[in-house]
Amino acid sequence: MKLRVHLQCKNLHEYLRELSPEILDRLYNHPATCLAVYRDLPSLAKNYVMRMLFLDQPLPQAALALWVKIDSQKDHDECVSVLTGLRLWHSQQLQGGLQGYILNPVFKDNLRIALLGGGKAWADEGSSLGPDRHARDIESLDRYAIERWEVILHFMVGSPCAAVSQDLAQLLVQAGLMKSEAGEAPYITSAGFQFLLLDTASQLWYFTLQYLKTAQSRGMELVEILSFLFQLSFSTLGRDYSVEGMSESLLTFLQHLREFGLVFQRKRKSRRYYPTRLAITLAAGVTTNTGFIVVETNYRIYAYTDSELQIALVALFSEMLYRFPNVVVAQVTRESVQQAIANGITAQQVLNYCTHNVLLWTPVLPPTITDQIRLWELERDRLRFSEGVLYNQFLSQVDFEVLRDRAQGLGCLVWQDAAHRVMVVSPQGHSEVKRFWKRQKSST
Amino acid sequence: MVNVHKGVLVECDPAMKQFLLYLDEKMALGKKFILKDLDDTHLFILAEVVQTLQERVGELMDQNSFTVTQK
Numbered sequence: 001m002k003l004r005v006h007l008q009c010k011n012l013h014e015y016l017r018e019l020s021p022e023i024l025d026r027l028y029n030h031p032a033t034c035l036a037v038y039r040d041l042p043s044l045a046k047n048y049v050m051r052m053l054f055l056d057q058p059l060p061q062a063a064l065a066l067w068v069k070i071d072s073q074k075d076h077d078e079c080v081s082v083l084t085g086l087r088l089w090h091s092q093q094l095q096g097g098l099q100g101y102i103l104n105p106v107f108k109d110n111l112r113i114a115l116l117g118g119g120k121a122w123a124d125e126g127s128s129l130g131p132d133r134h135a136r137d138i139e140s141l142d143r144y145a146i147e148r149w150e151v152i153l154h155f156m157v158g159s160p161c162a163a164v165s166q167d168l169a170q171l172l173v174q175a176g177l178m179k180s181e182a183g184e185a186p187y188i189t190s191a192g193f194q195f196l197l198l199d200t201a202s203q204l205w206y207f208t209l210q211y212l213k214t215a216q217s218r219g220m221e222l223v224e225i226l227s228f229l230f231q232l233s234f235s236t237l238g239r240d241y242s243v244e245g246m247s248e249s250l251l252t253f254l255q256h257l258r259e260f261g262l263v264f265q266r267k268r269k270s271r272r273y274y275p276t277r278l279a280i281t282l283a284a285g286v287t288t289n290t291g292f293i294v295v296e297t298n299y300r301i302y303a304y305t306d307s308e309l310q311i312a313l314v315a316l317f318s319e320m321l322y323r324f325p326n327v328v329v330a331q332v333t334r335e336s337v338q339q340a341i342a343n344g345i346t347a348q349q350v351l352n353y354c355t356h357n358v359l360l361w362t363p364v365l366p367p368t369i370t371d372q373i374r375l376w377e378l379e380r381d382r383l384r385f386s387e388g389v390l391y392n393q394f395l396s397q398v399d400f401e402v403l404r405d406r407a408q409g410l411g412c413l414v415w416q417d418a419a420h421r422v423m424v425v426s427p428q429g430h431s432e433v434k435r436f437w438k439r440q441k442s443s444t
Numbered sequence: 445m446v447n448v449h450k451g452v453l454v455e456c457d458p459a460m461k462q463f464l465l466y467l468d469e470k471m472a473l474g475k476k477f478i479l480k481d482l483d484d485t486h487l488f489i490l491a492e493v494v495q496t497l498q499e500r501v502g503e504l505m506d507q508n509s510f511t512v513t514q515k
Contacts, residue, residue, distance in 0.1 A: 385453070386453045390447075393446060417483060
């Protein structure tokens, strides 16, 4: 009875919803955050926010309901729940006694600043430092970012050439992606395997969220870090920014970002930094697809790549056949897929990885292959086990029904057969049901 | 008096259930492990044989499969 851990990739909104209201309110104090949150809202919600941005009084709920047609009521309700969950607005009673909605004043002011200008400059442009003698162009920034990120992934796969700092290794262990026995090097877990097969944007998000969770335990200011992260996502690629005015914890955060490949700094003490493409796509959530895999109906995979990491990832679920300087030929077999599943990867993840990385002129995976991979996964699930306690040989139908209803009320009834008066209760509920039964017997 | 047994509830399709009944009858696991036959798709078995049962089912699936492709 194995527990399969499913990797949950939360997005920005889900993460923000989990934060406490005080932290959220402090977060909205920065225009960059408000703009980033606004950008991710569904379009109907964006419309609502825009309409209410310049209102100083609450708007009656009835008026709000008039904005949508009757058949779009579901979208309207969804919008209302999204906006309430993020604390972008709250209901307030109007003078006439009706209920109305008003935008969160902090959010309102800062969004206005973000859209119309004014307020403090978000990031200090490097103009005070003069032109950079060692300027980096966009291409080299991209290369740097990908190289750094791949070092982390290589370290997870266990390539001997990859070495990361102690801090980063610990973060990976805390995130549940790797496990470390006492004194030995960490090795990858099944959640780690699933993480490897995600696309880069989801990987970045998952990683950043894990980092933010541990940030408080390191003594770093969550609000400061988050605001800085959003600021970064609005910066221009290829432009350098100065580290003037950044606090201690922000500087430490910058060093960590440098290790992940989100910013580039020539030296640790450099006073300027360049955001890379990874940082900018982090909050924007847009991904570019440079595919390299072709999946054929004879179960062969051709991967047009020479990157060690990509080859290692394809080898996770297929058998390598031939290797050329620019192509790798692999075959998807029952053994290789079941080996991947034994490692904790689901068939859906393998298929997502292939679909995401497919070469553009064959945009669809052959249905035979997708079905077969799923069937190979289901083969292992032919038996479903659940622990339980069997009750049978009841003296009367009434006894059976009383006990059955009690178990159902407790939520621990696993299976029942009324015709034969047999039922199965989960082990957790068993003691409670047994006590109930004894009370019943003694009272009758 | 109500009878109480501790064990594991198994849910499967009817074909797999017949296979489990066969294993039980032939004492393939060294002992009888089915405590109660509940209905077409459910059985109640001993808790300790779960691992070996998974292995046996795996072996059965291996016997019935063949390599689809040629290398």
